[in-house]
Amino acid sequence: MGIKNPFFICFWIISSTLVAQESVQDSLQQEQYIQKFPDKITGRLFYINTYNSFEFSSRQTEETVSLTPNKQNKIGAKVSFRGLSLSYSFAPDFMAENKDNDDSRLFNIGLRGYFGNWMQNLELYSEKGFYVENDMNQVYLPRTKSFKIGGSTGYIFNQNFSFRAITNQDEKQLRSAGTFLPQLIYYYTNYKIRGTGGGGQEIDEKYHSVDIAISPGYYYNWVPTINLLLSAGGSAGIGVNFSDGSDSESLTSMLYDLNFRGAINYDFSDFYAGAQYSYLILNHNTDRSTYTEDNIPYFQAFIGYRFDAPKKVLDISDDVNEKIDSIKN
Template identity: 50%
Template sequence: MGLKTRHITLVFLLAYFKAHTQAHDVMPQPKLDYIAPITNKITARLFFTNTYNSFTINDRDSNLSIKMEPNKQNKIGASLSYRFITASFAFAPNFLAENKDNENSKLFNLNLRTYFGKWMQTLDIFNEKGFYLKHASANVYFSNLKAFKIGGATSYIVNENLSFKAIVPQHEKQLKSAGSFIPRVLYYVTKYDIDDAPTATKLDMYSYDIAFAPSYYYNVVPFNNLLLSAGVSAGIGLNHTHSKSNGNKENLTSLLTEFNFRTSTSYNINNAYFGAHYSYLIINHNTDRSSYVNDNIPFLQVFLGIV
C-alpha cells in the first residue's frame, strides 16, 4: 500500500518585481543577436521530477560506510509562470513503481530561482522522513529518521550574453553560443533527527554550510531552436556541526568542499518546447572528530511546455 503525497506550491514574488525592474534599468542589456527575450507571456509546463537529499557517513578509523537514503518518490506535475509569479502542482502517483512502498514516509522539496539583473538567487528546501540505512548487505528502514534542509546560492553572471533564463524557466531564448564565469556563494542549514525507541537512540544534529563556489557555464546553440547547456562548480568553505546524542553534546567546525555538475537540453518548435535538466551537488565535511559526511542532492526533471 502506498502513500500518495500531494502538494500545491503557490509562490508570489511580487515584492521582488520592483527591485528587479530597477536593477534591469541600470544593468547593461545583452546583445540582441545573443539573446531574444520572451516577455509578457505565460509559460506552462508539464514535468516529471526525481530529486532527494541523501547522506553517506564514513568512519575515519575503519572502512565502515553507511548510506542514509530517503524513501524516494517520483513526482509528476504542472506549472504556470508569468514574470515573477509561479503556481505549480505536483504529486507522487501510486502507479509509478518507486512510489508503491512509501507508507509513513515523507519527501517534500521546493526549488525556486529568481533574477535581479546579472544576479541570480536560488532557494532549496528538502523535508524528508523515513530513511534506509544501507551498509554492505544490510538494508534497514527507519521510519522516524528525519532530515530538513534549507538554503541556496547567490550568483553573479559575469557575461550578459549567457542566458540562464533560457535554461530555467525558458523566459529567454539563447540565439548564439556563449559562456560565462559565475562566482557564487552557497549556504545550507540541515537538521537531522533520529528517535529510535527499539535501540534507545536519540540524536539531534544541526549542520551549517557556507562556501565560495565559483562556476563556469556554457550554452551551446548548434542550430536554431536547440540548446545544450553544461556547467560545473568547485567550492571551498566551512561547516559547523552541533550535535546532541543521548545527553552528550559536541561542536565541531571543519573544512567543507563542494562540487556541482549541471547539464540541460531543450528544443522549441514555435511556441512549444521540451527538454531535460540534470544536476548533482556534493558537499563534503566532518560531522565529528571520527567521521565525515558526503551530502548529495541529485536532481532530474523532464518537461514539456508552451509559451
Template identity: 50%
Template structure:
C-alpha cells in the first residue's frame, strides 16, 4: 500500500486546491521572472543519486573505488509556500533494482529560499557497497553488503542578480521569462562517516573513516530562454577549503578543493511542466598522509508536474500559521 503514496500526494494537491476565489492573487511578474503565488506544485519524478568514493595511493598507481549498490527511484512531491512533502521508492521492475542484495538508500535533498539567500540541506545514508580495483594487475571487485556510509551537510549561497530565478530550475515555483545569469558565492559544509565491514557481521568493523569538509565557493549560473516556454540552464563553480579526516591510524587536516556543475531543461505548457535536472558535486582531499580521496555526489532527475491554484481558505490558514511562527 505504501507505493500508492505518490498518487495520494497528487490527489491531495488537487482536492486542497479545488475551490478558488477571484480575489486571491496567483501570479506576480516583472520583465524577467514570473512568481506563482498561492500555488500548490505537484510533481512525479524519477531520480538516481548516490555518494561514491575513490581512494588513491600517493606512492603508487593503486586506486580503489567504493561505490554503492545503486538504486533507481520514482516518487512524488507537493510543495506550497514554505511547506513541502515528498516520497520515493525503488521499484523492482527497474533493471538496476533487481539485484539490490539487501542494500539500502535513504536520501533527503532540498532547498529553502529566503529572499536572495538560498539554503540547501542534504542527508544521505547508504548500505551495501562494491569495492573495486581496475587499474592494476589486481583487477578485482567484491561486494560488501554491511559496509555503510553516512553524510550530512549542505550549503548557504547568495544570489546577486534578482532577475535570475534559481527556483525555476529547482522547484518550478517561478518561471524565467527572459534570459539572465547571476554570480552565486557560497559556503559548503559536510560531515561524512564510512564504516567498512569485510564480512557479513554488523559488529565487525574492518575500518572507520570520519571526515569534515568546509569550503568557500564561487559559482555562476545562467538561464537561457530561447522561446517563452523553454528554459535551458547551466552553471558551475569551484571552491577551496579545509578537510579534517580521522581514521583508525591517524588524524589529518589538509586542503580541500570543491567542484560542482549543473545542467537543466524545463518546458511549460500553461501550469503543466516537464523537465530534467543534473548536478554533480566533487570534493577532493587527503584522507591520510599516503591516501588521496575523491568524494562524488551525482544526481539526475526527470520530472513532470502541475501547479494548482490554492483555495482562499488554504491561503488564509497558511498566512495565519506564518504569522504565528513569525515567518
C-alpha cells in the first residue's frame, strides 16, 4: 500500500493536468471558431411569412385537396439572452397581403433555447380562415380552424459549429464549420373543417394528429469573409403518426419528415442583418384511404443590434446559473 498510494497520487495529478489542458485547448479552439456575447442582449426587428398548410391525396381516386390558410405578412420582434430567445409577431393591416384579414387569424409564437450542446425549439400555430382547393374550384371557409404545437430537441455534435449564429445572432461564426445534428421532432395538430362546400353541402369534420420522428441531419456554416455567413443544411427522418378523425377510425401509420434550412447573415460589430428560410414537411396517412402532407414554410428577413445587458439582469442570470451548477454537483 505504501508503494501504490504515491503511484496513484502521481497518476491522479498527471491525469487531472492532462484533462485540464485538454479542456483549455478545447475552449481556446472554440474561441477561434465562435465569438460569444454572454453579457449582451440581442434584439431584432423582422418581417416574417409562415403558415401551416395541408394537402390530402386520395389513394382511390388520386384526387388532391389542399387546405391553405389565408396567408398573412407579419412583422415582429425577437429578444435573445444567454441561450434563451423569445419572439412575437403580428399581421398589420397596412400590408398588402393582409387587406382581406377580416374574420381570419394566423398566430405564431416561437421559443428556442440552448443548453450546452443541446438545442430546444418550441412553436405554436393557431389559424382561422382557410381556402379549400382541388383541380376544379376553390372555396374559402372562414370558420375552418387549425392548431399546432410542438417542436424539436437536437444535439449539436461539433462544438465549433454555432446554430445561434444562424437563428439568434447572440453568437458569431468566425471560421467555417459543419456538424451532424440529430433531432427528435414532435407535434400535436388538430384542425376543424367547417363551412359550405362548392355544391352547397355542409362540411363539419374534425381531425387530431400526433407526430413523433427521429430526424438526423447535417448543417454547415460557411464564412467567406469575417462579416459574412452563409448557412445551409437539412434533415430527413422517420417516425410514427397517430391520427383520429370524426368520420374515420383511429389510425397509426409511418411518418416521414424532411426539413431544409438556409440563411445569410451580415455581421459588423454589434449591428447585424440577414434572412433565413426553412421548410418542414411531415408526410403520413390521415386514414386508410387518405395520404396527408403537413407543410410549414418559414421565411424571415431581419435587422438587429446587440446591446449591453443591465447589471441587474446579469446578476439574476449568474445566480440562476450558480443554483443550477450546485444542483448538478
